Amino acid sequence: MHRGLKSVWAVVATVLGIAAGCDRPTVYSQETPDDVIRSAAEMIRNGETQRLPDLIAADNDEMRRMLNRLGVLFGNMQQLAKSSQERFPDEMAKIRAEAERRAAAGEGNPILSALGGGGGGQRNARGEDQENAVRDLVNRLFADPYGWLSANASRLSTEKIADDQATVLLDGKPLIPVIGLPMLERDGKWYISLPTNMPPLSAGWPRSKPQWDIVRALLTVVDKAVIEMTEDVRQGRVGTLDRLALNAQEKMLMPAGISFIAYQREIEVRSRLDRRLTQFRTRLREWVKHCREKDREVSPSLLQAIERIAPVELEKMVRKRTPLAIDTLSNAQFEDTVSQWLAGNGLSIALDGLLDGASVDALADSWIARQSKASTGKK
Numbered sequence: 001m002h003r004g005l006k007s008v009w010a011v012v013a014t015v016l017g018i019a020a021g022c023d024r025p026t027v028y029s030q031e032t033p034d035d036v037i038r039s040a041a042e043m044i045r046n047g048e049t050q051r052l053p054d055l056i057a058a059d060n061d062e063m064r065r066m067l068n069r070l071g072v073l074f075g076n077m078q079q080l081a082k083s084s085q086e087r088f089p090d091e092m093a094k095i096r097a098e099a100e101r102r103a104a105a106g107e108g109n110p111i112l113s114a115l116g117g118g119g120g121g122q123r124n125a126r127g128e129d130q131e132n133a134v135r136d137l138v139n140r141l142f143a144d145p146y147g148w149l150s151a152n153a154s155r156l157s158t159e160k161i162a163d164d165q166a167t168v169l170l171d172g173k174p175l176i177p178v179i180g181l182p183m184l185e186r187d188g189k190w191y192i193s194l195p196t197n198m199p200p201l202s203a204g205w206p207r208s209k210p211q212w213d214i215v216r217a218l219l220t221v222v223d224k225a226v227i228e229m230t231e232d233v234r235q236g237r238v239g240t241l242d243r244l245a246l247n248a249q250e251k252m253l254m255p256a257g258i259s260f261i262a263y264q265r266e267i268e269v270r271s272r273l274d275r276r277l278t279q280f281r282t283r284l285r286e287w288v289k290h291c292r293e294k295d296r297e298v299s300p301s302l303l304q305a306i307e308r309i310a311p312v313e314l315e316k317m318v319r320k321r322t323p324l325a326i327d328t329l330s331n332a333q334f335e336d337t338v339s340q341w342l343a344g345n346g347l348s349i350a351l352d353g354l355l356d357g358a359s360v361d362a363l364a365d366s367w368i369a370r371q372s373k374a375s376t377g378k379k
Contacts, residue, residue, distance in 0.1 A: 030055065030189040033158035033166040041153045044146045050075030057184055057191035062212040069216050073223040077145045080226050083233040084144075084241065091241045095144050099151055142229065142248055158183060166190070204267060208315075211266045218259040225251040269318055276314045279326040284310075287334050291355060299356040301364035305347055306338060308371060313341045346370075 026046060028039035036055050043051050053071040058064035085092050156175070160166045164185040167174065174180035182193045196205040206212045229238075229247055238244045284306065288298050317324055329337065335351035342349055347367045354360055 028054075030191065033160065033168075033183050033190050036183065036190050036192065037153070037156050037158060037168065041149060044078075044150055047078060048075075049078040049146060055192055057186065057193045059196065062206070062209060066206075066212060066216055066219070069219045069223075073219055073226065074145075076223055076226045076230065077142065080142055080230040080233065081144055081146070083230050084142075084244065087233045087236070088241050092144060095241070096147055096151070099144070099147050142226070142244065168192070204263075206266075207270060208266065211263065211270070214259055214263045214266060218256060218263075221255040221259065222252060269315070272318045273311070273315050276318060276324075276326065277311060280310050280314060283326050283329065283334060287331060290331055297356045299360045299364060301361045301368065302349060302355060305342070305349075305364045305367055308368070309341050309345050309347070310338075312345070 026042075026048065028042060028051070029035040030039065040052060040055055043049055043055075050071040052074050053067035056067055058067055152170070155171050157169045157172070158166045159169055166183040168181040168183060169175060176195070179195050179198050182195055183190055184193045185191075195201055206215050225248060228251060229244060232238050232247060233244065238247060284303075288303070291298055316322075324337075326334075332352070339350045339352070342351075345367075347363065349360060349363055
């Protein structure tokens with residue numbers, strides 16, 4: 001009996017093992033920069049475009065959440081492309097033929113060209129031509145979003161520029177004109193690294209939680225529209241790809257416009273905050289110099305804490321449009337203002353008192369440690 005039970009459990013374990021193996025996700029290599037490019041093409045061939053954002057490095061948790069949301073959109077866009085292929089085979093064939101013609105002529109991806117500031121080529125003077133160009137771009141974006149990468153994978157390569165840095169090339173030249181598309185290595189894996197610190201991305205890239213929230217909300221709007229468009233194609237409610245492109249504009253124009261206005265307001269807040277921070281840091285340096293002239297050293301840990309608190313407090317004032325001429329504050333006023341900020345954030349150190357020493361360091365270091373744990377979600 002004992003042996004019989006063992007045999008039964010062995011069979012069960014084998015079956016469960018096989019089942020687990022069937023459900024195991026495909027492993028895509030990121031061991032080298034070239035592996036990342038190959039893995040991207042394989043994800044598209046395997047119908048797993050929702051995993052493409054896994055190949056992109058995230059600068060922070062907010063960006064990773066955005067990339068995860070983008071992955072959902074990528075997967076649904078592939079479903080739309082599949083439905084469009086089944087519903088409009090002749091029009092899809094024309095789109096692919098045009099893409100192949102442009103690739104043979106050495107043209108790059110128009111979206112990436114626009115990202116680099118190139119605008120995707122010469123602009124036509126006539127509004128009608130511009131409208132046709134936009135419709136053509138929308139057609140390709142929603143009807144065959146990954147066609148360019150599939151058709152041009154052989155033209156892509158990578159070049160290492162350091163042990164942990166590389167760049168993506170198209171025909172031996174930067175993939176994105178002028179700025180290139182960088183890659184980096186983290187913990188033994190290579191990733192695409194979006195050039196968020198370079199124009200034009202740097203000017204509008206989200207930095208605050210409200211900005212990230214707006215971007216994710218916009219992706220949700222686009223995703224909902226893509227799902228609706230897929231159903232429209234499957235149910236035969238659209239007769240041509242051009243009609244599908246017009247539907248995309250109609251479904252997204254108003255919500256995207258609202259999101260754009262909200263995002264512009266956030267960018268304005270950021271711009272005003274940046275100016276306030278510049279003024280504050282200048283005034284902080286002046287105050288530290290004043291303290292040293294009075295033989296009062298300021299703890300580096302205390303300064304680090306102030307640097308963490310200042311952006312939070314200044315953003316509150318910017319959003320409420322509270323006036324504060326930081327550069328005109330006297331030393332006493334500056335000390336009083338920053339002391340209130342510290343106390344309001346749980347750090348009771350008065351700047352008109354002791355500014356260095358073991359007790360100040362201990363308070364500041366303990367506060368910084370608590371803030372760091374809170375920001376990473378650790379207990």
